[in-house]
């Protein structure tokens with residue numbers, strides 16, 4: 001890429017080299033834009049070429065099976081997270097219609113549907129999409145391009161999704177177009193300036209290259225809001241993410257450590273990150289609430 005995918009500036013510098021520990025073991029370069037501060041994976045695989053990089057058995061958000069302790073804990077945390085997410089979207093003053101982009105197997109939407117919400121989902125993964133369709137009894141779209149057919153929504157959510165979208169500009173344009181006026185966009189993304197990111201450096205699981213094409217901080221989200229005429233109304237911590245990201249990072253950094261030691265260290269590190277974020281406001285992952293002006 002010769003230009004920053006967010007602000008189109010040609011001024012960017014090499015930031016860090018990161019290995020894809022989860023799948024390919026390949027190394028990728030990340031660049032940092034000097035204008036909007038966005039960090040982006042560059043070069044990056046094309047939309048077609050990236051598919052094999054998603055091919056790993058432990059892609060939890062798409063599975064319903066509890067095979068290991070980690071995935072069991074993850075599913076328990078997810079249940080709590082769904083309730084918390086529901087409380088949050090319900091507190092927003094919106095028409096009760098929602099589009100969840102990257103809805104996975106549709107658990108969050110199913111919860112909302114039971115509360116009387118009009119729900120719609122987008123999920124690129126075939127297996128997850130079919131499960132979501134079955135659960136929700138609606139057609140779940142494969143990609144963002146089909147959005148126009150789905151009408152307008154009071155809330156659009158992207159939980160750990162925006163960093164995966166190849167055409168950032170086109171994607172955001174579609175999303176904003178599909179939002180009712182005064183509607184809300186909820187964006188959850190990892191923050192590479194968090195304490196756990198700094199602690200693990202190139203081993204930080206939040207980089208997740210090449211699947212994560214963009215790596216945000218507060219400044220780049222603020223830039224995005226301004227560029228797309230959105231108002232940043234609130235920022236919420238995602239307190240579980242620091243533990244999960246620390247667990248993965250710990251495995252990447254010390255693959256030969258015992259399970260007990262890995263868990264102990266990552267619990268301590270996750271806690272430490274949240275403590276630091278209590279003062280700085282920079283959590284491992286943050287949820288940004290943006291409103292259409």
Ligand SMILES: [Zn+2]
Pocket residue numbers: 004005006007008009033034035036037038
């Ligand atoms: Zn930029």
